Amino acid sequence: MQHEASQQIIREFKLRQSRQLLAIPLTVLLMLFLALLHKRPDLFGELPRDMITAGQLAVIAVFVVFSFVNWRCPACGKFMGGDVFRIKCKKCGVRLG
Numbered sequence: 415m416q417h418e419a420s421q422q423i424i425r426e427f428k429l430r431q432s433r434q435l436l437a438i439p440l441t442v443l444l445m446l447f448l449a450l451l452h453k454r455p456d457l458f459g460e461l462p463r464d465m466i467t468a469g470q471l472a473v474i475a476v477f478v479v480f481s482f483v484n485w486r487c488p489a490c491g492k493f494m495g496g497d498v499f500r501i502k503c504k505k506c507g508v509r510l511g
């Protein structure tokens with residue numbers, strides 16, 4: 415039973431990790447895209463600087479909120495911090511991979 419439970423935690427962790435690994439490049443890409451919009455007004459027309467800044471802040475905010483919800487230990491529910499490739503939860507010590 416103990417083994418089944420830890421398999422379940424590892425599966426759940428892998429799912430959260432893949433979501434996180436998808437969200438990071440997506441956020442970077444959106445930021446680059448917004449920076450490009452600012453640098454190349456010939457592409458989509460001149461956009462107000464405030465609008466681009468607001469867009470970038472929104473992208474960051476969405477990423478932070480997403481990580482806050484997603485990037486939690488499947489066992490203890492604590493936020494897992496900066497290391498996406500951790501193999502153990504710092505808080506409860508459960509094995510994650």
Ligand SMILES: [Zn+2]
Pocket residue numbers: 487488489490491492503504505506507508
């Ligand atoms: Zn934990």
